Structure formats: C-alpha cells, structure tokens
Amino acid sequence: MLFLVRMDVRIPHDLPAEQVNEIKAREKAYSQDLQRDGRWKSIWRVVGEYANYSVFDVASNDELHQLLQGLPLFPYMQIAVTPLAQHPSAI
Amino acid sequence: MLFLVRMDVRIPHDLPAEQVNEIKAREKAYSQDLQRDGRWKSIWRVVGEYANYSVFDVASNDELHQLLQGLPLFPYMQIAVTPLAQHPSAI
Amino acid sequence: MLFLVRMDVRIPHDLPAEQVNEIKAREKAYSQDLQRDGRWKSIWRVVGEYANYSVFDVASNDELHQLLQGLPLFPYMQIAVTPLAQHPSAI
Amino acid sequence: MLFLVRMDVRIPHDLPAEQVNEIKAREKAYSQDLQRDGRWKSIWRVVGEYANYSVFDVASNDELHQLLQGLPLFPYMQIAVTPLAQHPSAI
C-alpha cells in the first residue's frame, strides 16, 4: 500500500552542531535500512529546499506511523502524508 | 485500518431538482449499505455546513478510493482523507 | 453532544526532557480518565504527525472547554474544535 | 449555549430577481422569528460585505444545525460556526 510523504526539516539554529551531525547520521542509516528492506521505495530532494518527497510501501497506517515516528529527525520535521491508490491509466 | 474523511458537497444550483433528489436518494442508500457492512463506521454532519466528517474502516487505500469514488455525489464533492493510526493513550 | 477536536502538539525544543516526560505522563493519565468516563469517546493519531483527532461527548461548550483547558499539554497545543450534529443518513 | 456564526451570502447572478426577492423575504421573517424566541440573540452586518456575524443561544449542536439548515438562503451561504464558552474575565 503506497503513501506519498513530504518531509520538511526545520532544525533550530541553536542546536549544537555535533548533536545535529549525530542525528543526521542516524537519520541516513535509518532511511537506508528502510530503503533496503523495500518499505521506503523512493526518496527525492525537493530542489532548493531542505525537504524530501518519498514513497512508502507498507501494510497499514500503523506501520507507516511507526516508521515515521522513529525517524531521528522526527522532532524537527513537518510531515504530510497522502494515501495513494492504483490509477486506472497505470500500465 | 481507519481513515478520517471530510466531504464538502457543492451541487451546482442549475442542476434540475429531480436529478438532485435522485442522486441524494442513491447517496443515502449507498452510505447506509456501507454503514451496515461496517466499513463506514461513523458519519456526522458538520454544524452549519453541507458537509460531513466520517470514519472509514477498510483494508487498503485502494478499497477506500473505490468506496469514495462510487459515491453518487462524488462528482459534486470535495473530499479530504486523513489516515489514522492507533494512539498510544487510547484505552 | 459530539465535537471533533484536532490537537497539534508543539513542544519547544529547549524544554528540559524530564519536564516534557512528566507533562506527557500526566497528559496520558488525564486522557485515559476521560476516556473511561465516556466523555473522550475516541482518539486517533494522525499518521506522520505529532497530532490527534478526537471525538468528545459532552453536555455543553463550557464543559468541553474545561476539559481541553485542563490538558497538561494545553500550553503547547494548537486545538481546533468542530461541532458535530446527527447526520440524516446515519443508521 | 452560545455559538458565533458567520454567514457569507453568495447568490448566483443568474438567479431570477423575483426568486431572489422571495427568498430574502422568507429569510428575514425566519430570522426575526428566531430573534423573537431568543435563540438568535444578535445579528450584525459585516461592514462592506454581504455577510453577517450572529450569536445563537441553543440547547445543542443538533438544534443549531436544524436552525441554520432551515435558513431560506442556506443553499447560497457559506457558514462558519465557532462554539463559545464562558470567559473567566466576563462580569
């Protein structure tokens, strides 16, 4: 079951740099693990913004929320989720 | 799997009254069938508006889209879907 | 009398972690008390967001405001209240 | 129980003038009946707009929706309802 997810990152400018770097490193590993297991199907940078559009393939709303809530950057992100369905023109 | 759905109805004022009544009658029957089979769990009128908030319980995004697209009023509605997950404080 | 309530939580990132945890613990207890006495009928997590949609069943606007204002997270939440009425198609 | 209600009137310009006048006459009578029985406590024109702010005093959400849905201009209005509570500074 597919979902389009947009994540906008807003890190407070007074967070210490080493803490930010540590969070980003964990975020990258977390994301790549999910990409490898097939649930985080695609991730693209929005040009000019600290933001991404991603496609997730999960079995349920609860699974998706668990994945997103576990993101190391979750406390610093605004996330918008759009449920997707099969399009009748898709080949 | 639960979804909160808001439907705002906008029927063009120049649609013939009998056509509108026929669509509304089919809409009501369609809605009540889905309520009886448990997939349209709740439906509430938004006070002061020709709109409703509903909760759907379906197995997938595709099933939800099929149900919504089949609404007789679908061509005259603006619909917004919010996927819901289990809340950690829910008892 | 039913109300749909959306609560978006925005905790300032410089609030001490122990204070946040203490507030959250009180929030959970407060919410579960109201769920048990039947006034907080439903609570769902919005997928991907630190937010919930809830349905309250109260006797008056004043009662609802007292409940919401008493939430331990109230100072850190943006709350939107939608009054609901019986829908003519509800079975 | 008090509610602040804003009503914006949007009458399609191709509705026949006599039909519009007849609806407005019924609207006025309907409004004045409710003002006399105390449920439509106040009505003010928004300066420069075909709109009003009103205060309703009703026993329930359902009663308010019945009153609003019965407005002759209901099909041509956009209505926004805000539930009000007692303010702690009110004397």
Place this chain on the structure above:
Amino acid sequence: MLFLVRMDVRIPHDLPAEQVNEIKAREKAYSQDLQRDGRWKSIWRVVGEYANYSVFDVASNDELHQLLQGLPLFPYMQIAVTPLAQHPSAI
C-alpha cells in the same frame, strides 16, 4: 459603534511565571473596568483555544485602538478587528 474583535494570546513559554501572572491579573482588571463602563460589551472564550471573541461599543476607531493597545497582554496577542453595522433583519 460596534466592532467584533478576536484576540489570540501567545505568551512565550520562557516568560517567568510570576510575570505572566501579574500581566494576567492586570489584564482581568482592565477588561472588567471596560465591561463595567459599557464599552467592552461582551467577551466569550473560543472553545479549546487561548482566545476570545469580544464586542466593543466605542465612539471611534481611535478610541478602539487606544483601548486595545492598552491591554496588558497586547504585546503577546494577535488581534483582528471587524467593523459591524446595523443588520436590516435585526429586530
């Protein structure tokens, strides 16, 4: 001359509690003085929000601004003013 005024209070979370309490006490006294002299005709809490809708009856725009600007909470509020006129259906 009537005005509908909405005030949304946003107190920074790092303002010391005693300072907040002192401001709120002055705010309450200030509001009640104006209610007693008839210029602050009504004040209602918006359910679920740290906000109010109020009706003011003043002789001029300048008088209204002086009253609002003098609110002890003025630096921490977002205020929206809507001028009201007599409604032709008002009895």
Place this chain on the structure above:
Amino acid sequence: MLFLVRMDVRIPHDLPAEQVNEIKAREKAYSQDLQRDGRWKSIWRVVGEYANYSVFDVASNDELHQLLQGLPLFPYMQIAVTPLAQHPSAI
C-alpha cells in the same frame, strides 16, 4: 474616521456588455459624488488588477456600509475594510 477599503471587481463574463457599461457609468458618477463631498478621500488603481484601494472618511460604521452597499458594482465586488487610527508618528 478613516477606513482603508480594497475592492476587487469580478464581473461575470456572460453579463451583456451594455448592462456592464451602464453599471460602470453609474459607478463612476456615484464615486465622484462621494469624492466631491469629501467622504471618499482617495481612490487608487492596484497596478495590473481590476481592483482599487480607497480611503473613506465617515462618521460611523453604518454610514460606511450604506455607502459601500450603494455602489452599483457592489453585487460584483469583493470588499475588505480595515479601520484606521491616528498613527503616533504622523506629523
């Protein structure tokens, strides 16, 4: 007492041209009468839009609403009114 008023004109494209011209001629005369008697102090075109910003000087909200409601283009305009007060830096 001053008010800033923005008027956006939206004439339906299927209104007959002679009717539009007749309305515009009456609008111009109406506006110029009010400019001459000093109540419509200023009127400026918004560059690139069929819209104007105007400053009105009237004795009350009711007087302003009567003037605006009497505009021949009133049924085809969206109007926004901002009450103005004396600025402490004005010389």
Place this chain on the structure above:
Amino acid sequence: MLFLVRMDVRIPHDLPAEQVNEIKAREKAYSQDLQRDGRWKSIWRVVGEYANYSVFDVASNDELHQLLQGLPLFPYMQIAVTPLAQHPSAI
C-alpha cells in the same frame, strides 16, 4: 531529470457526457504512450480525489511542458510541478 507533478481534474458539469468520455479516452491513451516510452514513470490516484501524483523523467523543462500541455484534459486541470533532485540518502 525527475519532476513530481500533481494534477487536479475539474471538468465543468455542463460539458456533454460524450465529449467528456472522448476526452478521457484520449487522455488514457496519451498517458499510456508516455508511460511506455519511459517518460511518465509513475502515476498514482490520490485517495478520495479526482487527482493524481505522477513522476516524469524528461530531458528539460521545455519537454515537460510540451508533454503536460498536450494532455487532452489540460484545459480542465490544475497542475503543480515540483522539480526533484538526487537525495543524499538514496541508495
């Protein structure tokens, strides 16, 4: 080069049904041709809406505009284009 495109379809309700059907048939064929040649990489229905999110893979902005402008439903769609870039966490 990837672009995320959202298309919202708004067909006027007074367009003859056969004309609508003919446009939709051409739209489907047009879309499937582009999917087969690899430039229209993905198309998903937005649940509950007459809308889709699509990913296009084209050589230039001009090529993308030509593809979109050629859509048989183009005159009846609102389209929003977001340019995408490689994400540093993508595997």
Place this chain on the structure above:
Amino acid sequence: MLFLVRMDVRIPHDLPAEQVNEIKAREKAYSQDLQRDGRWKSIWRVVGEYANYSVFDVASNDELHQLLQGLPLFPYMQIAVTPLAQHPSAI
C-alpha cells in the same frame, strides 16, 4: 524600472473557440510589439500551467498598468505585480 509580473489565464470554457483564437492572436501581437520596443523584457511559460512570468521595464506604475490593462486577455487573467529593485550583489 523593473517589475516581475505573473499572469494566470482562466478562459471560461463556454467562450466560443473562434473568439478565443481571435483574442489569443491579438494577445500575441500585442505582447511581441511590447517585447520589440523593450518594455516587455522577458516572458517565460510556467511549466505545466497556462501562466507566465514576465519582466517589464517601464517608467512608472501608471505606464505598467496601461500596458497590462490593454492586454486582450486582461479580462480573463489574474495578474500579480512585484516591484523589483537593484540587488546589492548584482554585477
């Protein structure tokens, strides 16, 4: 003096095709005349939309409004004008 102008075209779908074509032909000639005399410096299509961004170089606000108001598509466009100034980093 430079201005950035965005024009969004919204032609009613029930305007006869020959009338639309005639307007568009005049629009193109009008635009190209102004491009040749240097006042309409640039015009770009917004990808995926019936809209353009343009840069105008004119001597005054009044001149710009005269140019825009004279556009054959003016009655069917929504126009937004942004005044531009010299940027300190421009070479």
Place this chain on the structure above:
Amino acid sequence: MLFLVRMDVRIPHDLPAEQVNEIKAREKAYSQDLQRDGRWKSIWRVVGEYANYSVFDVASNDELHQLLQGLPLFPYMQIAVTPLAQHPSAI
C-alpha cells in the same frame, strides 16, 4: 509615483527594553523626516495591531526600497508593497 505599504512590526520579546526604545525613537524621527520632505505621504495605524498602512510618493522602485530598508525597525518588520496607479474615476 504612489505605493501602498503595509508594515507589521514583530519585535522579539527578549530584546532589551532600552534597545527597543532607542530603535523606536530613531524610527519615529526617520519617519517624520520623510513625511516632511513629502515622500512618506500618509501613515495610519491599523486598529488593534502593531502595524501601519502608509502611502509613499517616490520616483522609482529603487528609491522606495532604499527608504524602507533604512527604517530602524526594518529587521523586525514584515513589509508588503502594492504599486498604485491613477484611478479613472479619481477626480
């Protein structure tokens, strides 16, 4: 050449009071100098807000930006500029 300018002031609450007062004193002097030389034609307080609407009469966009950028409160203001033109109904 006229411009309507709206300025909304947002001073961070943790700026020292003496610094704020010194900025405001310079702002007032700066504004009054420009009012005296005729370029800042009008300034009005928006009722209930820490904001003003002003009319500027300048020779160019660049001149206007220089004036606005030089405001002592510039770093703490949100400014919106609307270019104005002669209105055909102005007398």
Place this chain on the structure above:
Amino acid sequence: MLFLVRMDVRIPHDLPAEQVNEIKAREKAYSQDLQRDGRWKSIWRVVGEYANYSVFDVASNDELHQLLQGLPLFPYMQIAVTPLAQHPSAI
C-alpha cells in the same frame, strides 16, 4: 534550462553580528561567481523585503540544487523554485 527562484532571508536576531557579516560576505562572493559564469543570470531585490527573485540557467535539477544548497545563507532562507519553459509569444 531556466528556473525562477525566490529566496526569503530570515536571520535569527540572536546570531552574533560578526557571524552574520561573515556569512553575508561569503554569500555575495558566491553569488557573483555564479553570475560571472552565467548560471545565475539575474538577481533582483523584492522592494521592501529581505528577499530576491533570481533566474538561474542550469543543465539539470541536480545542478540547481547543488548551487542553492551551497549558498552560505541557505540555512536561513526559505526558497521557492519555479521551472520555466520557452513561451510561444517570446521573440
């Protein structure tokens, strides 16, 4: 390939002045290097705002994102990118 880019700068007021100046100096040098090599074709100040509109000429979305992400002010800017195409009326 052309893109219109709007950048709004929001520097936190508690960033030390010397740090801000150092960032701005690097920003200016960075911008002028890109203007000289032809990829940053135009940059204009938005009148009254700490913002600019710019036109970039790049070979790909990825190249544009690299340029924008490298801006010394990138962490303090909100950026919006609009892809542009050849306009059929352009000469």
